[in-house]
Amino acid sequence: MKINEKYLESLKSFDDYVTVSEWAEEVVKKYPEILKKAEKNVINHKVPTSALQQVTRQISSEITRGKYAEYIKIDDTERPRRVKYISKEELDENTTQDIEEDLEPLNRKEIEKYSEDKMALKELYRLDEFRNIQKAFKTFFKLDFELDHAKALLNKQDAGEHHPDNFQLILKYHNGKKSNNNWKRFTIKEQIEYIEKAIELQSLLASRLDIVIDKAILDSILSRLKAVY
Incomplete structure (x- = not known):
């Protein structure tokens, strides 16, 4: 041997x-x-x-x-x-799963493009605003929120829609755990509480991360979120 x-x-x-x-x-x-x-x-x-x-x-x-x-x-x-x-059987199974996961971003993009092509102007505005709000949290608070579909687009049993009514903001780590599972969408109250808790945790390290937690900016972003949620 x-x-x-x-x-x-x-x-x-x-x-x-x-x-x-x-x-x-x-x-x-x-x-x-x-x-x-x-x-x-x-x-x-x-x-x-x-x-x-x-x-x-x-x-x-x-x-x-x-x-x-x-x-x-x-x-x-x-x-x-x-x-x-x-084992070889596990390897084959893992290989198939890896291929499916590698294809997921392409499948998701195709679904999103198809949906956006059919969206009314108001929904396109809401979509754009959601994305801008996501970027604002990254820019001003260094929080890595992702624009999640509460009902996952690639859920095999009950796929969700690419539509603002299905959007929510969750941290990248949590979104990774959620994967293609369907979760009940946050109410606007729950969404704001979730964001405020994330901000609260971030504030504990603000001086080390060189972040200024500006309440006025936060209130402005949350106000925009309420308007499109």
């Missing part, structure tokens, strides 16, 4: 994501000869290092170079990154 095959066999021991160092620990536990070889290699290292660190570096380097791309799934949403062994 080749060394990379031993690495993968070790990773199969885990049912969930693990760090690369945890993977390396399992490797040397399962295959002591790998540890012995690494111990010989580190003897003459200028920088003090352990055999386990050497194995961890080797695996980490190979992950970065894509050597195990067909066999592992990587979660790099936090550090250190975590990995998980995936």
Whole structure:
């Protein structure tokens, strides 16, 4: 069995994501000869290092170079990154899902363009104002709100419309969690409360982020939002 095959066999021991160092620990536990070889290699290292660190570096380097791309799934949403062994069936399923997700922006743009071509002037104005309000929060308060469709355009069971009556502003992180799920649209009262809570949190870091929380600007933006919501 080749060394990379031993690495993968070790990773199969885990049912969930693990760090690369945890993977390396399992490797040397399962295959002591790998540890012995690494111990010989580190003897003459200028920088003090352990055999386990050497194995961890080797695996980490190979992950970065894509050597195990067909066999592992990587979660790099936090550090250190975590990995998980995936079967061929899981890989095929993930590949199909990735393709669908890559196509989503194009599908969404086509739906939006088709809808906007049919919108009355008033709806186009509301759409434009929603987008301007979104930009204003980014410019003046460094808040990354996204213009969300409460009923998602790409929901497979009950797709929503690209229309101002379906718009709401939610933070990018929350929108990522929402994905293509349908949520009940905020009432205007709920929408304003949500925005004010986000502003309140932002104000705690205002001095560090070089932000001035200008109440007059906020009131003006919220007034515009009420008018088109």
